[in-house]
Amino acid sequence: STTTTTIPYSGIKIYYKSTTGAPTIWLWELSGRAISELQGNTWNTQPKMQAVTGLSNWYVYEIDKDKNGASLAPFTKELRMKFNSAATDIGLTPPRTAYYDGSQWYNECPDGKPAISISPAAGEFSTSTIEITITVTGDNIDISRLTLDGTIPSDTNGIQFYDSTKIIIGSDMTEGQTKTVNVYAKNSKGTVSESFTYKKVTQQTLTGDVDNLRIYQVMVEAFQDGDSSRNYDTGYGPSQHKGDLRGIINALPYIKGLGMNALWLTPIFDSNGSGALDATGYFCQDYFTVDPKFGSFDDAKELVDKAHALNIYVFFDGVFGHNKGNVKPSPTGKTPSGGNDPVSYPGSLEFYKEVATYWIDKLEIDGWRLDQAYQVSTKNQDRNYLKDIREVVEQKCAERKAQGKQWGTLGYMVGEIWDGETNIQKWGYDANGSAGLKSCFDFPLRYRLVQVLAGQERVDTSTAYNQPATKLVEGYASHSTYSSFAHPNFMLTNHDLVRFGDLIQRAPNLKYGKENPDYWLRHKLAFSFMGSYTGPITVYYGDEIGDEVSGFVNQGDSGYYDDHASRSSGQISNFDSNQSSLKDYVTGVMNLRNSHKALWCGTRTNLIADTTRYADLKVFDTDKVVYLMNVGTSTETFTITQSSVGGTKLRDGLTNTVYNVSNGSYTITLDKLSSSFLIVE
Template sequence: MNWSKSAISMAVVFGLSACGGGGGGDDSTPTTPTTPDYEYQAYACDAGVYEKAQELRIYQVMTEAFIDGDSNHDYNTGYGTSHHKGDLQGVIDSLDYIQDLGMNAIWLTPIFDSEGSDRLDATGYFTRNYFAIDPNFGTLEQARTLVNEAHARGMYVLFDGVFGHHKGNVTPSPNGLTPSGGSNPVSYPGTDNDTLEFYKEVASYWVEELGIDGWRLDQAYQVPIGAWGEIRKAVEDASAATTYTMNGETVNPLAYMVAEIWDGGGSQIREEGYGPETAPGICSAFDFPMRYAITQTFAVEESGSGGRDASNLASAYSAQIANPAHAVPNGFIGNHDLLRFGDLLQRGNIAEPSDAEYWNRHKAAYAFLAAYTGPITLYYGEEIGDEVPNFAEEVDNTTCADLGLCDDHVARNNGKVEGLPTGARTNNELFTANANQADLRDYVAALMTMRAANPALYKGERTTIATEHSADVFFDHKQAEDNTVLFLSNTSTGTITIDVTGEEIGSNGQLRNLLSNETIDIASGSYSIEIEGLESLFLEVVSPTAEGPQQGNGGGLVGTGPLADCNAADVAGDGPLGEGMWIRGNYTGGDGFNATPDSHQFSYKGDNIYQVVVTESQATSFGFKFASAEWNYEFASATGTASIANELAMSVASGPGTESTVVIPEAGNYVYSFEINAALTGGTMMISKCE
C-alpha cells in the first residue's frame, strides 16, 4: 500500500486517518487494532505536568533534512528536497539559534537505528532498534550532549516515539522483550503482553538514560487508548526518578506526551486519543482542526480550499468544547507531512515571496499561533517564511517522489540557520537571511518572548468579543490570574476601526500594545481600536474590571421558522433533488464522510425543504456536508461554519476541503434542515435544537 499523505485534500474530507508519519511506502495496511483480552490500568492525566506543558514553545526539526553538522554521519538519501545529511551535531550547532527564537523545547523526528540506507529508513519512522541511535544521525554521546546542552539553555527535548509499528525483526530490549507482530500494524498487545511492556521500557529508557522530557507519538491511533495510559504512567514514573539541572535548579524531566492523530474534524482525536474522562489515554494531541482553520483563513489548505473569514477561527476554538476535560491540544501550522505555509500561499495564488502580502500573511498566522491557548509547535524554517521555489508549478504527481515534490514530504527541505551550512557541510555555503526573512524571524522571536511573559496567552480563560466586524476580525479576551490580554487578528486586507465599550471588554483604563508599547486611552467609557489589514494586536488590559467582559448569553440554541420545525410531516418522494440526501461527515458513525446511516438521512418535507432530527448524546463537533449517496449533490454552509439556530446561506460544496464545521454545545435532539433553491445550486440551511 502507498503510505503517502500527499492526498491531503481527500484526507480532510474523508476523516483524515493518518498514514505513515514519515511518508514513503510499505506493503501493509495500518489499521486500528482490535481490543485485546487484557484489562488496561486507568491513570489520570498528571495536572502538574500538563499545566507546565502549556508553556511549551516547541521547535520541530526533521532530523535528516535539517543541518549537516558532521560529515561522518549522513544518510545521503531520503524523501523531500533536502541534502539528506542532517544529524545530531547539526541540531547541537543550532541550539543558540533556537533559543534566540524564544523557543523552549525541541522535537526531533525519530533518531533510532533503522539499519539501512533506504529513503524510508532516513525518516526514522520504521526502526529496528529502539535502544540505539542511528549511526547515520550520530552517536549516543552526541545525543547525550544535545539533551544536556538544550537543558543548559532552559530548553526541553522531546523524542519521536513510533509505538504502533516498526520495521520488523526488532532488537530485544535490555530486559529481553520484543514487540509481537511482524511490521505494520503491530499486534498490540501480544498474548504474553510483551508488546505493551516493550514499549513501556522504550518510553522509560530514554528518560532514564538521557533525561529527555517526553515524546511526540506517531500515528497514536494505532495504539489502544488504555495502553497509552500505561505507557504515560511509565514515563511519569521514570521522570520522577530522574533529575537534571535547568536554569540553576534541580528538576525532573517534564514527562510530556503529545499525539499525532491526523483528523481535521476532531472526533477521531477524541475517540482514539484523548479517550473518556474516566480512563484517559493521551492528555495532549496536535490540534489538526485548528491547523486547518488557520490555513483556510490566512492561506489555503492543501486541497486549495481557503477564503474563510474570522468566524472560521472562532469556530475551531468553539469545537474544543467537545474535548474531555483532560485534553490539552497543541497548536501548530506546519510539520514534515504538510506543505509549508509559503507554498500554500502560492498554491492558492495569494502571494509570492516577492510580495509584501506573503510576509504579512506569515506574520498574521504566527501571531494567531502565539495567542493559542495551550502548547504550540513551530516547524523549522517557518520563522523565515521558507518555501520550495516553483513547487506550485513543478509538481507532477507521476514523478513527485523522485523529485522530492510530493505533498507529504516536500516540506523536508534543507534547514536554514543563520551562519550554518545550508547544504553539505563540505561545501561551506553558510546561510544568511535576506531582509524579509530576518524581519519575519525577528517578529517570531518577539512573539515568543511576549508569549512567555504573558500567561494569559498560553493558559488564559477565553471570552470571544463580539463586534460588528466579527466576520473580519477575530477578537479574544484572555485572562490568567492578574494577566489580561486582548488579542485581535484582522483576517481581511483592509484597515478596520473597532469601537467597543469598556464594559464589553472588561477594562476601565489604558490598553497597552505588548509589542510596540503604545497605549490606547478610554474616552467616555469607550475605546476606538484601529487595526490594519492582516495586522494582529496584543493589548494588555492595564486596569481590568472585576466583572470581566460583558458579552451577554450569545443567543439561544433554538431557531425560528420552518427550518427549525422538528415535527414537520414527511412528503412522499425525494423532492426536487430526485435522490436521497444524508448528513455525511466525520461524526461518530459517519466513517469519515463515507457512511450514509439511516439516523442521518433527510426526509422531504415539501416546499423544497429537507430535514432530519438527530439525537446528539453529548457535546461534540464535526465536519459535514449534505450529500447524496453517489456524491451527485454536495452542499455546505457558504461560510464554512454552521452556527446553531441561525439561518445560513448554503452553497455547492463540491470536492475535498469544502466541508462545513458545526459545534454541538450540549446533548439533545437537533433538526438539520435545508431549503434547496430552484436551480438546485444552493439555498438556505439551519441546525436548531428541538425544544
C-alpha cells in the same frame, strides 16, 4: 572621428557545474515568459552552455536579448530551468547571475573560494561565557582575520585566525548585551566576509507547565549538516539529506534565540538501512541505539545536555505502533508482538513501555511525541494502550523528581492523530472513560487557520480557502469535544504537511510568493494567532523565516508531494531582510507569550468575529490581554467596550502604542493583514 557607445549588459548569466561535458539548458519564467522560445529555441534544439575559461567544469549561458535583438530585461519573476532535459526543474529567485553546483545556488563561483562556518551559530546564550569554533576552508588561504570590536576585518585589520580556531566570548558582557564576531578570509579565488551576533540573556525559568511549551520541531535528516561523515544522502523531499545531531547541537543557540523552550526531534533510532524511508527514522529496527547516520550516543547525550543548559526541554519521537520488522530485543529481552505496521497490543506493551522509560533514564529526555498514536489505541487495538505508556512515563518522571533530579521529570507526551476532533477524542484523550493521552496536536484548528489566511492542502472546494475570520470561532468550538483535562497542541506545519508559504502560493485567491509583501504579512498573522493560543504550541523549522519550496505549488511539482515537500534544508543564518523581519517578529511574539500567562494558559472570550475582524480577551488572574486580528486586505477599525475588558488604557505588547478609553470604549485601527496584543492596564 569615431564615437563608440558601450551599452551596459542588462542580462543574466547562468553558470552550471558539469563533469560530463557541456550541458543543455531550457529556461522559462514561473507564470511568465518562455525565455528559451523567445530566444529562438525549441525543446528539441535546446542550446548548449559554453565552457568558462579558467573555471574547470563550469559552463555558462547568457540570457540577454530575444531572437530579434530586443532586450529581455527586466527580469522580475522566478526563473525556472532544466539542465540536460532533466525530469526535475530548478528555480532561481530573485532572478540574477548565479552559479549552480548541482545542489545549491551561489552568487559567486564557490570552487576554491574561502568558506567560513562558525559553531555554535549566532544566537542567545545564558551561561557566563560561550566557546565558539571558527572553521575556514578553501584553496591556499592567504589571509583570515576576525574582529570583536565592531570594526570590519580586512587584509590589515583584525586578529589572525586559522582553521578550527576556538574563541571564548561573554566574560565582559552583561545581560542584554550583544557582541558580533566579524570574520574575513581571502585567497586567490576571492574573499568572504561573515558576521555572527551573540546576545547574553537572563536564563528563563521553566514553569514545568505544559501549556507554556514553545516547541521547535526539526526533521533530523534534513535540518542541519554538522558532521560531514554522518549523512543519509537520500530521502524524501527537497533537502540535501545530510542532517545530523551535530547540526542540531550547533543550532541550539539559534533555537533559544527564537524564544523557544523545547525541541522535538524526529526519530533518531537505528533503522539499519540506507534508503529514503530509513532516513525518516519512522521505521526503525533498534529502539535502543542511535542511528549512526545521525550520530553517536555521545552526540545525543551532548545534544540533550547542552539543550538543558539553555533551559530547553528535549522530546524524542516515539513510533510505538509500527516498525521496520525484525526488531532488536530490548535490554531485558522484550520484543514487539504481531505484525510490523501496525504492531499488536497488548503483546507489544511491555516492550514499548521499556523504550519510553529507557531514554528518560539514559539521556534525561523530557517526553515524547507519539507518531500515528491511533495505532496504539482503539482504531487498531482492543483498547487505548496510550494510557499505559503515559502512566509508566509519569511514574518514571515522578521517581526522578523525588530523587531531586532536574531533568527527565516533565514527562510530556503529545499524540499525532491526524483527524477531526471526534476521532482525536475517541483515539487519543479517551481510554474507556478515563484519561488516555493528555495532549494531542490540534489539527482541526490548524486547518481552520490556514483556510482563513491561505488555503488547506486540498483546494478543490470553496471552503478550503478564502474563509472568513468566523472560521476561527468554529475551530475553537471543536475543543468542546475534548475531555476537560486535554491540552491541545497548536501547530502550523509539520513534516507531513505543506509549508504555510506554499499554501499561500496554492490558494486560488492568492497565488503569490515571497515577491509579494502580503506573503510575509500572512506569516506574521499566523504566528500572532499561535502566540495567543492557550496550550502548548509547536513551530516547524523554517516557518519562522517564511520558508517555501522553490518550484513547488501543487502535487508533483518538481517531483515533490504534499507529504514530504516541507522537509527542506534548514537555515539558521545569513537571512535576507524579509526573513529577518519575520524571525524577529516571531521572537517578539514568543517572548511576549512567555511574559503573559494570560496568553499561554488564560481563559478565552471571543469579543469580535466577522468576515475580516477577530478579537479575543485572554485572562489569567489579573493579567489581561486583548488579541486583535485583521485578516482583510484593507484597514479595519475595532471598537472594544471598556466594560468588556476593563482597565483605563490598552498598551500594545510589541510596539508600546497606548490606546486610552474614550466615551466608554477603546478604538483601535489595524492595517491590512495585521494583529495586535493589547495589555489591559
